[in-house]
Amino acid sequence: MSRNPYLNALLASAYIAVVASVMYFGSQNAGETEDSVLAPIAMISLLVLSVATMAYLFFYQPAQLFMAGRAAEAGAFFLKTVGVFALVTFIFPGTQTPNEDLLSVKSYVSQNISVLSPEKAVLGGTFYVTEIQASGGEGFVRYEDGHIALAADFTYTVSRAGDVEVTSFTVRK
Numbered sequence: 001m002s003r004n005p006y007l008n009a010l011l012a013s014a015y016i017a018v019v020a021s022v023m024y025f026g027s028q029n030a031g032e033t034e035d036s037v038l039a040p041i042a043m044i045s046l047l048v049l050s051v052a053t054m055a056y057l058f059f060y061q062p063a064q065l066f067m068a069g070r071a072a073e074a075g076a077f078f079l080k081t082v083g084v085f086a087l088v089t090f091i092f093p094g095t096q097t098p099n100e101d102l103l104s105v106k107s108y109v110s111q112n113i114s115v116l117s118p119e120k121a122v123l124g125g126t127f128y129v130t131e132i133q134a135s136g137g138e139g140f141v142r143y144e145d146g147h148i149a150l151a152a153d154f155t156y157t158v159s160r161a162g163d164v165e166v167t168s169f170t171v172r173k
Contacts (some may be wrong), residue, residue, distance in 0.1 A: 003061060005078075005080035005081040005084065005095050006059075006070075006076050006080065006081075006084050006130075008057045008058065008061070008081050009057075009080075009081045009082075009083075009084035009085040009088060010028060010084070010088065011057055012053075012054060012057045012058065012081075012085055013088045013089070015050075015053055015054075015057075019046070019050065021143045029092065031036045041160045044116065057081070057082055058078065058082070058085075060076070061077055062074040062075070062078040062081075075088045092169065104158065104162055104164055105139065105156055105158065105164050106119070106132050106133045106134055106169075108133060108156075108164040108166070109129065109132060109134070109141055109154065109156075109164075110132065111127040113127045113128070113129055113141070114168075116166055117143070117150065117152065117167045117169070117171065118161060118169070119148075119150055119171055121145035121147075122145060122147045122148055123145075123147055125145030125146050125147055126145055127143045127144065127145045128143060128144065128145070129141055129142070129143045130143060130144060130149075131141045132155065137155055137156060137157065138153070138154070138155050138156075139153070139154045139155070139156060140152070140153055140154075141154065150171055150172075151171070152169055152170055152171045152172060153166060153168075153169075153170050153172065154166050154167075154168045154169045154170070
């Protein structure tokens with residue numbers, strides 16, 4: 001932690017980027033894992049660590065200043081830290097990468113699976129996605145409604161604005 005609110009905000013952003021990268025790349029390399037009590041323990045531990053880290057970066061120095069009777073300086077320090085963090089938060093996600101395109105494709109297909117599927121759900125069910133893969137304009141999805149399970153191949157495009165369009169959707173027989 002530093003006495004520089006701008007550096008503290010950047011350190012908070014860096015911490016988030018490191019944790020997100022470890023989670024993303026770690027899950028890609030983990031392969032199939034069995035359910036166990038260790039996953040919830042790890043997630044709660046990560047939550048506690050993250051809260052403590054952010055509290056230290058955002059509140060420690062302002063609290064020290066406030067306790068020293070410098071309330072106005074404490075408030076300004078805190079607001080500068082939050083302001084820079086907000087700028088970083090809103091600027092960087094605005095730059096879309098291919099991985100973000102894949103997330104939007106997967107999200108789009110998952111949310112619109114009932115409309116995309118030429119087969120209709122049975123007995124009043126609603127389709128939901130159980131597996132989805134997408135890369136290079138092509139994808140594969142498994143989905144079901146609790147009564148029937150289907151698999152389909154699809155092709156897609158993503159516009160510069162990030163809009164997803166599924167150009168073909170074929171159920172496997």
